[in-house]
Amino acid sequence: MKVLYFAWLRERVGLTEEEVDPPADVHTVADLARWLQARGGGHAHAFENPAVVRAALDRRHVKPDAPLAGAREVAFFPPMTGG
C-alpha cells in the first residue's frame, strides 16, 4: 500500500511517499494513522493530533473510520487551504 503525505505532514514525516505493509488488524484509515504514529520519530510528530489530519483513499476524501479494504493509495494531509 502506498502512503502519501502533504504539507506539514510531509515535512514532519520527512517523506513525500512510502510503501507500507501494515499488519492484518489495521482495518481503517484511523488504524493506519495510529500504526504509523507508533513508529515514533517524524511519524509520531506528524500524527500527534489526529483531529487535524485528513485522509483520502485512492484520491477520494474519506472519514477516519473508512475501511482500507484493498485501497492502493492512502494520503494524509492537513485541512485544505486552496482557493
Added chain:
Amino acid sequence: MKVLYFAWLRERVGLTEEEVDPPADVHTVADLARWLQARGGGHAHAFENPAVVRAALDRRHVKPDAPLAGAREVAFFPPMTGG
C-alpha cells in the same frame, strides 16, 4: 416644468419631453399624472393604468404622493428593465 417620457410612455404620448404649466391644485406626482391623462389622446393612453407608471423628480425616483414642490424636471416611465 419640464416633463420627460421614456419607453412606451414616450411612444404613446408621442413626445420625448414637453414644457407644462399645471394649475395650482396639482400638488403631487400623481396629481400631475392625472392632469396629463385628462388631456386625452396619447396622454390618456399613456397614463391609462397609473399602477404601471413610475416617476422621477429631478432625476431621483419618487412615489406618486411626492410633492412637485419646485421640481424642474419630472420624468414618467414604465418599470425599469435594464441590467
Added chain:
Amino acid sequence: MADGPPASDAFSVRVQADAFDATREAATLAHGRTDVGAVVTFTGLCRADETADGPLTALHLEHYPGMAEAEMGRILDEARARWPLQGARIVHRHGRIVPGEGIVLVVTASPHRGAAFAAAEFLMDWLKTSAPFWKKEERPGAPDDGAWVEAKATDDDAAERWGAGAA
C-alpha cells in the same frame, strides 16, 4: 494601496453605446495592486431567444441620460457603504445590442471573496430594478416588430432581499 490607482478611479460608472471589453475593465481594477484578494466580474449578455413570433435579432436599450449615471452612482455608493470594496465599476450600454454582445458589466474588488460576490450581486439586483434603462425587443416576426420587455417580479424580489432603503 501602494501602487494602485487613486481611489477616485477605482470606483466608476459609465453609460456608453460602444461594446465594452469585460476582460480589460476587470484587469484595470486590480492591475498593479497587491492588496486585492478577490475580483468578481458579472457580464449580462443579449441572448438570441426564440418565441412564437420568431427569433430576437437585437435589443434596443433606451435610457434616461443624466439620471442613469446618477442612479448607478448612488447604487455604487450604497454598495461601498455595505461592503469593504477596493474598487467597483459598472458599465451599461444603450442603443442597439445584438445577441452575443454584453449589455452590462459589473466588477468588484475586495480583500475578501464574500464581499466581492455579495457586492456584485447587490449591484446587479439594484441595477435591474432602479437604473433607468428600458429594453425593447427587435423581433421582425412580431407585431410592431417587437415589444418592450416587461419588468419581472423576480427582479423586484431579488432587489428587495437586500433590505429597504437601498439606492
Added chain:
Amino acid sequence: MADGPPASDAFSVRVQADAFDATREAATLAHGRTDVGAVVTFTGLCRADETADGPLTALHLEHYPGMAEAEMGRILDEARARWPLQGARIVHRHGRIVPGEGIVLVVTASPHRGAAFAAAEFLMDWLKTSAPFWKKEERPGAPDDGAWVEAKATDDDAAERWGAGAA
C-alpha cells in the same frame, strides 16, 4: 448552442504552475455563443499582507496531483447538477505565487444571472474546503521563513451552507 464550443470544452478544470489570463479564460467560454445570458468570473489573488513577522513575499501552493484535478471535476459536476450551466471553468495554480498574481479562477456561464452567481460561489466555497491544495507563506522575517496557512472555520461554514453531500 448553435456556434458555441462543444459541450466537452465548455466545462473544464486545470491545475497549472503558470499564471492564467482571467480575462481570456472568461472570453473563450461565451465566445461566439448567443445563448449565454450571464457570465460570472471570480479571481482569487495573492495579497501582500503584513504581520508582526514582516511582509509576505510569496505563497507556495502544494497540491496532490491527480486528486486535485479529480476533486475539482467532482465539484464541477456537482455544480452542473444543481444549476443550469452552459459552461464552467476552474483553473488553480500551484507553485510559487507572488502578491498581485491570481491563485484561482472560476468562470460560470448560464442563461440566468442567479445561477451563474450561485454556481461560482458554490465552486469557490467547495474548492476552499475540498480541493487538495495547501498554502505555505514565504515570509522572510518569520520563524522558518514562513508557516503553513491554517484552514479557516469560516471556509467550512461557507461550504456547509450548500448542504451536505456536495463534492
